[in-house]
Structures are given as structure tokens and as C-alpha cells.
Amino acid sequence: MALFALADCNNFYASCERVFQPRLNGKPVVVLSNNDGCVIARSEEAKALGIGMGDVEFKVRAMMRTHGVQVFSSNYALYGDMSGRVMRILGDAAPHSEVYSIDECFLDFAGMTDAKAHARKVRERVKQWTGIPISIGMGSSKVLAKAANKLAKKATGGVLWITPENADEWLELLPVEKVWGVGRSLTTRLAAVGITTARGLRDVEPRWARQEMGVVGERLVLELRGLSCMEIEEVAPPKKNVVCAKGFGRLLTDRNEVEEALASYVDIAAAKVRAQGSVVGTMQVFLQTNVFREDMPQYCPHRVAVLGEATAYTPALIEHALRLLRAMWREGFAFKKVGVMLLDLRDSTQLSLFERRNNEAARLRLQAAADQLGDLVRWGSMGFDKSWRLRAERRTPRYTTRLDELPTARAA
């Protein structure tokens, strides 16, 4: 029988900050979006103060100061690297894994004996090895695993498995708007007919769901009943970061082949980013060998690049991705997967003047001109550098990716 586990890092960005600043333990922590505009991550203590996701910084500034909230600019170099570490550990935990976003990963637990004990071990290992706390939700469909994940923080040990026996009890606790793929308008329509919980949605007639909510709605109901029938991308494509990672049909040892795959994944991911009107600020690329082939040498590296200028221009993103791949490439390994994660997605209207001028169609013309002018254009753009740099006044050091920004251990 199908069994999916969804591992999700708790308050990921805030947790990353805490790993390297233990003085923050127990204190409210908030991370701001690029340009320090609004709240994008909160520790449990910050949530308890009523600070909301997406709250505009200056509106909650006075309140945060009163309560001694520790406020940080986003540090995507750190988050991208810590994500790579967590995903690597998760990748070892199941024969198939699917990185869904910077802090979420599906694991295929089908056929596993004592899956719950295994999930607990995985959770402990991620916490011990990286310092990042995670929750794991399990169920026989991905929508159920996601629902279980939402509830897992309330369950003992941060692991919850929704089974046919306990589904009534747990799905009753989950408001329907928390079910994956249920948006605001659907929530309103469901409320009008008295459906407010995940359990209520599960128990509608699939035929009625099809009439009222279309094919996706019908499948959602089936998924909640434990029948796996959807690719997760169909339900809810992630918005804050975009991942494209697929296993190869066979193990690849040739760099050119891996580069081709990576370039095509970047193309897919970049199109999604453009479709939501965003540009990319940070990129992470990862490579995986097949860790279940114990007879073969293993190498699962990842690298992060903070882009000099945010872009959604595919050739530019491919260039960055290939540069990262080449920097970590080693001969002599057979790779099963390559993936790209586009992070720090910004609204393209937020772009600085220089970046906007540089974007998309204009960029094509600019690039052609730049090729002819050579160093002159590079020189000119370097001169702009500081004027269009985003605000990141409270960014912590890039503890894991810069030799000159390492954490300090006192010998005193």
C-alpha cells in the first residue's frame, strides 16, 4: 500500500538563525523578506505574540521592540545551504524522495516495516546533525501526509500518521482551509454548505465534489479518503520558492548529460517564477548519487549562489546553475538526480531601476550590445552595484558558505 511521509522544517528560516545563535533559544525570532519589507518567518514565541505571516515590518516594529523580538534580514545563502544538508539526510531516509520546497520533502515509505519508528529516527537525526527541528506527517496519499504534517506539531514526538483508524479524530481538528489546494473562495463556498473541517470535506460525495469543485476537487476528496491519485504539483504549486528536481532514467556519469538535464529543469522552474511575476534572488543546485547502491561511491553535494542581480531570465539562470554544477562536479560518480531550487523570489515590480531595465526582453538587447562592448558594460554595471543593492541591514553572517564569516568558538 502507498505510504507517503512529508517532512517539513519547523519555522525554517528562524530555526536556521537559531542554530548559529543559541542565545536566541526561547526568544521570539522574526525573519524579514528581502528589502526588510515584511515578516516571512516566525519562531513559536513570535507567533504567540500575534505577529502574522506577511505582516509589514514598520507596522509591527514598535510592538516587536516592546517584546524584545529578535529581527533578522533574510540570509538565503545560509538557508539554501542548511536546506541542502537537511534534504541530503532526508534523501538517505527513503528509496525515493521528492524535494517539494526549500523546507519540505516527500518520502516514499511504502512497504516499510515500522514506518513510524523510522520517521522518529529521521526526525532525531535531522535535529542532531543540523540543529533544525522537523515535523513528519504520514498518510496513504500526499494530501493526507500534508494534513498529518500540519497536525504533527500537536502530536507527541512531532510525528503523526493518519490511518483509517484515527482519521476521523485528526481530520476533525484540521480547518478545511488548511487542506492542501483549498483556497479562500472554495473555503467560503464550503462554509456555505456547512463544511468547515477536513473531515467534512472528506465525507462529501465525490460526485458532488466534481460538480461543485471540478476534477481537482473530486480528487482532493479521494486523497483525503486515503486514495493516492494526484501529483502534488497539481494541487498546490509552492509560491515562495520553486524546486525542480527529477531522477534520471538511468545513472549518469557524463557531465554534459547532467548539464542538459539541469538546464531543462532551470527552464521549467524559471517559467513558473515568471508566471507568478517574480524574479529570483538566490539559487541552490544539488546533485545526488544513489545512496541505496552501497557498492558505488557516494557524493551528494549542494551549492548556493546569491545572484548579483535578481532575474527570471532563463539563459542567465541556466548560466548560474551550470556554474554551480561545475564547481561541485567530480568525475567517477554515477548520479541519479540533479535539482535546482529558486529562492528569495521577489515581486518583479520590486526590482531596482537597474534590474528592471536589465530584465526580460530588454535584457536580450542589452546582452547583444554587451557582447559587443565587452568590458565597458561590465565596468558600468559594477558602478551601479551599491546604489541598487537591497536593504539587508540585519542579515546574519553567511556561517556555512564563507570562510571569513564562520561562527566563532571561544577558547576562554
Added chain:
Amino acid sequence: MSCTLIGLAVETLPLHRLPLVQARVPGGFPSPAEDYLEGTLKLDELLVKHPAATFLMRVEGDSMIGAGIHNGDLIVVDRAIEPATGKIVVAVLDGAFFVKRIVVRGDRCFLCSENPKFKDVEVGEWASLDVWGVVTNVIHALK
């Protein structure tokens, strides 16, 4: 001890890509196969046993000089290794990182320095010890 100048060292080679060339003293025609560049020595392989769990930190202070850890050195910290008595660790004290050796005497647990100028810190029971990671290597630049 004597030294012989055999040529200039190549300074531009990145540290983590030291080429390892295998060649034998030729007895006849050299085999083309023996010119084959075998790959590179990677310091990562020596220093990093658990890549997902390994971090670098910079040392500040000289309380661990007796263990060969000097001010300004880099330490390799592996969080996958279980802390145990006798191990040098990065521990959290008052919200900051300290590099110390764990010493257990009876049911009392200490974080000890390796320099007589510094006092040991008693942390109470083992459970109240907050270990961030175990130090596996020191990278010390000779000045």
C-alpha cells in the same frame, strides 16, 4: 637536516585540488597510461566524514593550546558524532559557543580547558551539558 631547492612551488593551485600523479621510474619506454592523472586529493575526504553534519568554526582565545588549538585556528565540528567524556567539543554556555574538553568525574560533568591559566567549568549533570558538536580536526596555519 639539509634542504635542496628543486624548483618553485606552484602557488595558484587551489588547496582542495592537489593533483595526485602516479608514475614509476621508467625502465624502458614510459607507458602512456602512466601519464594518466589519477584524480585529485581532496582534503574534504580527510576532514569531513559527514558532510551534512559538518561545520567549520573559527577559534578565538588560547584556552585550548594544550590540545593544539590556537587562537585564529579553524576547527572542524561534526554534529553526527556522539559527545563523550574526553572528547573536545563545541559547547553552548550562556548562549555562546565555547571549545572545551568534556571531563566526567563521578556524576559531575566538567568543561575543561587545556591551559593552566583557565579554570574548568562545572556544568552539573550530564543532562545539563549542551553540546553543539564534536571537534574532529584543527586547521592551523603556520605563520
